Amino acid sequence: MAKSPLRERKVPKRDGEVLGFVHSTESFGAVDGPGIRFVAFMQGCNMRCQFCHNPDTWKKNVGTEMTSSELLEKALPFRQFWGEKGGVTLSGGEILLQIEFAIEFFTKCKKLGINTCLDTCGQPFTRRQPWFDKFQRLMDVTDILLVDIKHINSDEHRKLTGYRNENILDLCQYLSDIDKPVWIRHVLIPERTDFDNYLTELGAYIKTLKNVKKVEVLPYHTMGVHKYHEMGIKYKLEGIEPPTSERVANAEKLLHVEDYKGYLA
């Protein structure tokens, strides 16, 4: 049976342009996609990853209000540093919660020949309409995606983030089907994701995708813990230390990191 369409939410606008809610920007990002990039971290996320080091991005509709023209104006002075590979990245929070803004911003960037990268955890992804049409429009103006797979096992994914992963894996499948370049990222957390069986399963899953240019293991770190204390939120990974370099190397082996060199060559 066909699924009923999603209810459209009202998109805030100013002077005919979609308004984005920006948490912060970084002028010389070196880890959020290929090359040197201007990165905008957008506000709002539904997930509650236990290891999230940016809980201050969770709240929706707060932060600095900007149109896509205003954000572009802020990014363009750095264009001389982007070279062949660099460009702009929209990150979060979860950028797909502001998909209309992302479409407008990337459309403007592509008109100027700027490389566009979307950094997402995939939680809002659905093939239901009208959302899926928007996502397809966004893909027309997106060069590469960074997709976080938080856990390959859906039950464990829910424990770790509050949400199951079926639609996130469906996003990965869709991106593979349309052959859109992606980097897959996975946070390695002792007692949560650092288990050989799950890493092996994730490694095998990634091998089924045709579009993966890079796989990154991100060692869990505790740099955001102070934000939880400041915000009065209980930190659920208290006492868990970052993984050892041996376990990081083990995860890189099980995820076949060496096999993906698409953006390193």
Ligand code: SF4
């Ligand atoms: S998806 Fe990203 S921003 Fe959202 S809770 Fe998880 S780590 Fe934090």
